[in-house]
Structure formats: C-alpha cells, structure tokens
Amino acid sequence: MEDTVPTTRGRTTAEDGKQQTPDRLLLSTKPLHRFVRMEPRSLGIVILLFGCAEILMGFQLHLAGEHGRTSLDMYAPFWQGVLFVVCGNLSIYTGLHPSKKMVTVxxxxxxxxxxxxxxxxxxxxxxxxxxSYMRYRASHRTDPGWAHFRVDLLFGIEGMLFTSSLCVLVLLMVLIVVARLALKSTRTQVILHQSLPPGTHTTSN
Structure with missing residues (x-):
C-alpha cells in the first residue's frame, strides 16, 4: 500500500498538468481577450481626442457669433463631440475591464x-x-474683403471637422466589427469540462 501513494500523487500531478495547459490556452483564446488584443484603449484615446476637439471647435464657432450656414445650426459639434467622448471612455474602460456586458454597451x-x-x-x-459656391462668387468680385476671408475660414473649419469625423468613422467601424465578432463567438462557444471521481486514480496491489 505504501507504493500506491507516490503512484497516485504522480498520476494526479500529471493530470493536473494536463488540465492546466488547456485552461491556459482557453484563457488566451477567449473572444473577449481577442477583443482586448485589438487595443480598444488606444483607439478609445484617439476617439476621445477627436471628441474633445469637436467640442472645442463648437465653442469657437459659438463664441465667434457665426449664425450662417454651419454645422452649429444643428449643434452637431456638441452632441457629436459628446458621443465621441462617451465612446472613447467606454473603449478605455472596456479594455481595462473586459466583460460581455461592457462590450455590448x-x-x-x-x-x-x-x-x-x-x-x-x-x-x-x-x-x-x-x-464653395460663396467662394466662387467672392472670387469674381473686385474687392472680396472680409466676406471672402470669412468664407475661407468657415470652409476650413467645416472641412477639418468633416475629415475628423471620417477618421472616427473608420475607427468605429473597426471596433464594431471586432466587438460583434467577440460577442458572436462568446454566444456560440461551448466549453466541456470532464471531472473524474475522486477514487478513479487509486490503484490496488
């Protein structure tokens, strides 16, 4: 009976080693871990910066007293900037604390x-x-003056905000695809655990 104890411990240790290896592989191949490996924190920081820039440019347009045809008419710099800030913060938090609920939100x-x-x-x-039409009209005037400069300034601001929105659009599409794949894989993933009775490893002479 004394010879059976080391044998049992040796087999148990071997079985534990075999079980630990799949567990490590499982942890490294979880869909949520694959989502984290796409660096949502880095993308979230970039989106957060774009959101802050959008809000700041909205305040600049508001303080300048621009009442012409700009995106400020529908308060786009403010609510879109807030959406970018929220998305950026959620991406950063989800990267630090990944969970199915946070990925869904x-x-x-x-x-x-x-x-x-x-x-x-x-x-x-x-x-x-x-x-563009106003610039075309101003270019045919003999003395464009301040109106031409104002149109060029507004054209540059709106063009910059539109370009930044396109950049965030690409980042959001990447995050949407990765998050959707992570949630889909999480729903369809099936994990089987095999537990053996305690007396299975014991041997008799």
Whole structure:
C-alpha cells in the first residue's frame, strides 16, 4: 500500500498538468481577450481626442457669433463631440475591464455614434457645397474683403471637422466589427469540462 501513494500523487500531478495547459490556452483564446488584443484603449484615446476637439471647435464657432450656414445650426459639434467622448471612455474602460456586458454597451454606443456621423456628415457636405459656391462668387468680385476671408475660414473649419469625423468613422467601424465578432463567438462557444471521481486514480496491489 505504501507504493500506491507516490503512484497516485504522480498520476494526479500529471493530470493536473494536463488540465492546466488547456485552461491556459482557453484563457488566451477567449473572444473577449481577442477583443482586448485589438487595443480598444488606444483607439478609445484617439476617439476621445477627436471628441474633445469637436467640442472645442463648437465653442469657437459659438463664441465667434457665426449664425450662417454651419454645422452649429444643428449643434452637431456638441452632441457629436459628446458621443465621441462617451465612446472613447467606454473603449478605455472596456479594455481595462473586459466583460460581455461592457462590450455590448460599447457596441451600442458605437452604432449610435456611427449614425450621428452620417447625419452630421450629410449636413456638413451641404455646408461645404454652399461655401464653395460663396467662394466662387467672392472670387469674381473686385474687392472680396472680409466676406471672402470669412468664407475661407468657415470652409476650413467645416472641412477639418468633416475629415475628423471620417477618421472616427473608420475607427468605429473597426471596433464594431471586432466587438460583434467577440460577442458572436462568446454566444456560440461551448466549453466541456470532464471531472473524474475522486477514487478513479487509486490503484490496488
């Protein structure tokens, strides 16, 4: 009976080693861990910076007293900037504390922000077309003066905000695809655990 104790411990240790290896592989291949490996924190910081810039430019347009045809008419710099800030913070938090619930919340905000970009982008395209027409008219004047400079300034601001929105659009599409794949894999993943009775490893002479 004394010889059976080391044998049992040796087999138990071997079985524990075999069980620990799949567990480590399982932890490294979890869908949420694959989502974290896409660096949502880095992308969230970039989106957060774009959101802060959007809000600051909205305040600049408001303080300048621009009442012409700009995206400020629909308060796009403010609500779109807030959406970007929320998405950025959610991405950073989800990267630090990944969970299925947080990925779902982040995915919802990504979709809402994406729809907001389409709305503001359509209006900004119309604003840029209007500014192009005003620049064309001002170029045929003998003395364009301040009006021409003002149109050029507004055209540059709206063009910069539209370009930043396109950059965030690409980042959000990447995050949406990664988050959707992570949630889909999490729902369809099946994990089987095999537990042996305590007396299975014991041997008799």
């Amino acid at each position: 982040s995915l919802s905000m990504y979709v809402v922000s994406l729809l907001g970009i389409f709305v503001s982008g359509g209006y900004r395209i119309s604003c840029l077309s209007y500014f």
